[in-house]
Amino acid sequence: MRLLVVKLSSLGDVVQTLPVLHDIHARFPQAKVDWVVEEAFAELVRQAPSVERVIPVAQRRWRRSPLSPRTRGERGAAHAELRREAYDAVIDFQGLVKSAVVARRARLAPGGFTATYGNRSELCGYEWPVRYLLQRKVAMPLRIHAVARARLLAAQALGYAVPGDAPVYPWTLDVPASPPQVLLAHGTTRADNEWPAADWVALGRVLTAQGFDVLLPQAGDAEAEFAGRVAAQVGAGARVLPRMGLPALLAVMRGCSGLVGVDSGVAHMGVALDLPVVEIFSQPRAWRAGPVGRPHQRSVGGDGAPGAAEVIAAWDACWEARPVADLA
Structure with a gap:
């Protein structure tokens, strides 16, 4: 066939x-x-x-x-x-x-x-x-x-039975980077999907205090400026990635230990890689596009953007629930 x-x-x-x-x-x-x-x-x-x-x-x-x-x-x-x-x-x-x-x-x-x-x-x-x-x-x-x-x-x-299990994606992870890295997928083509810079900074500071390096991708001048401001305020442990195409970004993500991002294609890439993922929604559409079927992947927000504390709590829960194979 x-x-x-x-x-x-x-x-x-x-x-x-x-x-x-x-x-x-x-x-x-x-x-x-x-x-x-x-x-x-x-x-x-x-x-x-x-x-x-x-x-x-x-x-x-x-x-x-x-x-x-x-x-x-x-x-x-x-x-x-x-x-x-x-x-x-x-x-x-x-x-x-x-x-x-x-x-x-x-x-x-x-x-x-x-x-x-x-x-x-x-x-x-x-x-x-x-x-x-x-x-x-x-x-x-x-x-x-x-x-x-x-x-x-x-x-x-x-003509086959509708699968009832969690979706299975074809991409796989590499050996995680050391120290572990979390990608902050802040970029979006929709202004109503954006999450405030102050909240990204608060999240980034918590992640670096937990021992993670924070990576901020950028795909244009506006995103580069935004990522640079966030990284500067987070301090040591945060860096802006060079501009790169999607295949190169996927290669970087294969070595990450997690992702926090707004509702975007890059966040969905993190879900497909089976990373611990927190996806931030500023509109009530998580039921249609948010991660499903895995305890280490969650959506937060809905009617409005969630605050930093809610996202940080969701991240902690996702990290705690990550697959046992990733605990080493």
Whole structure:
């Protein structure tokens, strides 16, 4: 069986779709799975050993110059890659017109089919025309976690029982750094997700007092300035990471001992690595995107941003509950 996963973006959504790989291979051990994804996230998907082939697309960039020779050439190459293999199933895990169009371009094997979500779920992206663009429409509950939604779609589309266990991600950790490091994932593209600098400083000081080094990533000038201010006030033991791409950041995170972050793709990467994670929510959406199924991963906040004391207490609880194998 050869399957094609269509999940183009964004970072957090791509990461939260990764558990379907384990589910599929648990039911179909010989299945070959390819994945279509935005070019910015292609290298992260390649870190999943169970993905046979990653097909990058650049829809975001192509929209800026749709008629340029480069865009036409890249579109043609991507289309050829989609037609290179014949798929028994093409599953659109995005549920948007742009992803459904990609799914339609893939070549189907005899008896093969396309599938996607049959309806909108609360706080999940969905565009109703996809019901008419793809063949099988899988009904979804109105209120469902993002990871459970993807796992349910795969199970219903491929005809196996919906898994009831905690999601399993394909990424693994390295030997933890010494002294142990905690990544503070402060960056977010949404202003209403931000957590105050004073609270990051308070958290950082507690972590360094506990013997952790504190790492602050940055992906732009504004984040670099913010991280620099926090690190300077935390003092010794806190440092700002150089600007790096997502694969390099994932490599750094593989050696970390934990993560505290706002609701963001980087925080979801920490969950996928099975680190002790505290994810900070400033809106009531933890039920849809927060960590689930593991005592060493928790969400805090909701109707408003939590205070530093609540986050520190959650971190202490997550650290105490971390897997026994990490206690050495």
